[in-house]
Amino acid sequence: MTLKVYVDRMSKPTRAIITFCKINGIEFEEVKVDIARRQHRSPEFKEINPMGKVPVIVDGRFKLFESHAILIYLAGVFPGVADHWYPSDLFKRAKVQSVLDWHHRNLRQGAAPALGLPLNPQAVAEAEKVLSSSLLKLETIWLKGKGPFLLGGFQPMIADLSLVCELMQLEVVEEETRQRILSPHKKVQKWMDSTRKATQPHFDEVHEIVFKVKTKLQQIKQSEAESRRKSAGTGTSRM
Amino acid sequence: MTLKVYVDRMSKPTRAIITFCKINGIEFEEVKVDIARRQHRSPEFKEINPMGKVPVIVDGRFKLFESHAILIYLAGVFPGVADHWYPSDLFKRAKVQSVLDWHHRNLRQGAAPALGLPLNPQAVAEAEKVLSSSLLKLETIWLKGKGPFLLGGFQPMIADLSLVCELMQLEVVEEETRQRILSPHKKVQKWMDSTRKATQPHFDEVHEIVFKVKTKLQQIKQSEAESRRKSAGTGTSRM
Structure with missing residues (x-):
């Protein structure tokens, strides 16, 4: 079975x-x-x-x-x-639960528009506000400890995996937006990288679909830019 | 300690x-x-x-x-x-966890405006949509079983308490709105009542503050209606 x-x-x-x-x-x-x-x-x-x-x-x-x-x-x-994923120690487990619960109305809520949902610009702006504020809390509170993982851990927990997979959705938004959102949070980027490395080669294999979508979107954007350049060129020759 | x-x-x-x-x-x-x-x-x-x-x-x-x-x-x-609050049985516990996780982006998200947060009308309308859709799922999925509590239980779990306390916030919205939202869901109302009864006298004692706010809001509304009637009366005499 x-x-x-x-x-x-x-x-x-x-x-x-x-x-x-x-x-x-x-x-x-x-x-x-x-x-x-x-x-x-x-x-x-x-x-x-x-x-x-x-x-x-x-x-x-x-x-x-x-x-x-x-x-x-x-x-x-x-x-x-292994125990580190969801520690049997009641105190550690409670802390993991706290991160998981926090996640729903923070990163998850803020990252929703990255899904490509048809939202109005106000909703997108509000979501980005939630996301940026969540990233700041993530960096200053949940990633405050000594280790590279959440709660200062030296090994990943289910919360690391859940939160990082959420943020990986940012791969498919425009590079400029992604940079604006993520670049102020170096510690978050490092933690994402640590979680990715700790779960290889599976992490990349499972996210292959995201990387493919990213490449496709970049190609579309490039070809759009090219046709804009061409039509601008045509415009010049007409003058 | x-x-x-x-x-x-x-x-x-x-x-x-x-x-x-x-x-x-x-x-x-x-x-x-x-x-x-x-x-x-x-x-x-x-x-x-x-x-x-x-x-x-x-x-x-x-x-x-x-x-x-x-x-x-x-x-x-x-x-x-007692074990029923958060069952030690792994399967039952997983189901409780599922309800608790579901809650964040459903009832909790939908009930936010009832907090009296300064939101725009569109946000309020969207929240009511989330709330009504969540109440329907609550009624048809989580309250589908035989017992009066969530997951068909015969005794309350922490999820019953969390969700009912969330919905109690509806006590402080206008009666018309409260009726519009809650009245299509008889099973939800019955379950709220069962949870309240199972946790008396503590439930009512803890919610006293909500009932007080409700009374105060009703008094304000009544006195506003009265002054509108009076000024309308004055208007008539002037004609």
């Missing part, structure tokens, strides 16, 4: 869960639920998750959604998962 | 934590952090919670914020807490 994960790698929490399974040697069957084709809204999928969202896991008769709940469950029931 | 809770009963998660402590016989010292006086932004308080938010607990040398993390911690370290 293999664990089934119903996912679309275009989704940020999906990428956290797949990376987690891979790094911890948890065997699973990946069932793609194509969001672009609205498969997550189909009656078949709603039998699995009535909320109509990915990721979901099905472990035997047990179904579960919400990515943090899934990560905690996987860390608890699969014996091969 | 008594547990200290830094709170303002005007805050919804504060009320969940105080009710939880009282119902479970957890001794605590309540330290008021007056939000209206911006005490949560003071340097002294930021030493306790750098995020500048209530509730926070201090248990000996251990500080913790984020209400769900606090509830889970309290359920784990105080021996008198």
Whole structure:
């Protein structure tokens, strides 16, 4: 009985869960639920998750959604998962829980427009405000400790994975925007890099889809710039 | 060494934590952090919670914020807490976690304007949409089971307390708005009532502040209506 994960790698929490399974040697069957084709809204999928969202896991008769709940469950029931991911120490665990809870109404809320949702400019501006304020808190509070990971840890926790996968979505926004948002936070960038390195080669493999989208968007932008240059050139010759 | 809770009963998660402590016989010292006086932004308080938010607990040398993390911690370290609040069974616990995670970007996000935050009309309308959609999911998914509590339980969990305390904020919005939002969801209303009854007399004692604000707002509205009637009367006599 293999664990089934119903996912679309275009989704940020999906990428956290797949990376987690891979790094911890948890065997699973990946069932793609194509969001672009609205498969997550189909009656078949709603039998699995009535909320109509990915990721979901099905472990035997047990179904579960919400990515943090899934990560905690996987860390608890699969014996091969190292303790640092979700520490059994009650005090450490409480702190991880605190980061995970904080995440929802901070980074997650702020990063939503990076998904490419059709939002009005005011909503985008407000989200960027939330994101920047969250990044500042991340840098000055959660990353204050000695180690390279959250809460000063020397090894990554499920919270590191969840938060970094969220921020990886910034890869697909315009470079200028990405720089404006991320560059004031060197410690955040270093931490993202540490988490990426600690979970290789799985991290990059799972994020391949993001890098592909990024390349595609850059190509579109380049060709648009080129045709603007050409038409500007035509304009000059007419003068 | 008594547990200290830094709170303002005007805050919804504060009320969940105080009710939880009282119902479970957890001794605590309540330290008021007056939000209206911006005490949560003071340097002294930021030493306790750098995020500048209530509730926070201090248990000996251990500080913790984020209400769900606090509830889970309290359920784990105080021996008198009955298992149903945060089941030790891994599958049940995972489901509770799923409800708690879902909450952040649903009821909590939708109920924010009920806090009286100065938002633009579009933001209020969008929040009401989130709230109504969340109430529908609450009714048809989380309250689908046999028992009167979430996940079909016959006894309340920390998720029941957290979500109901959130919705109690609707007591202070205009009766017409409250009716429009809540009345389509009879099961939700019944569940709120069950949770309230299961945690009496503490629930009502902790929510006294909400009922007082409600009464005051009703009085203001009545006196406004009266002065409008009077001035309308004056207007008539002038004609």
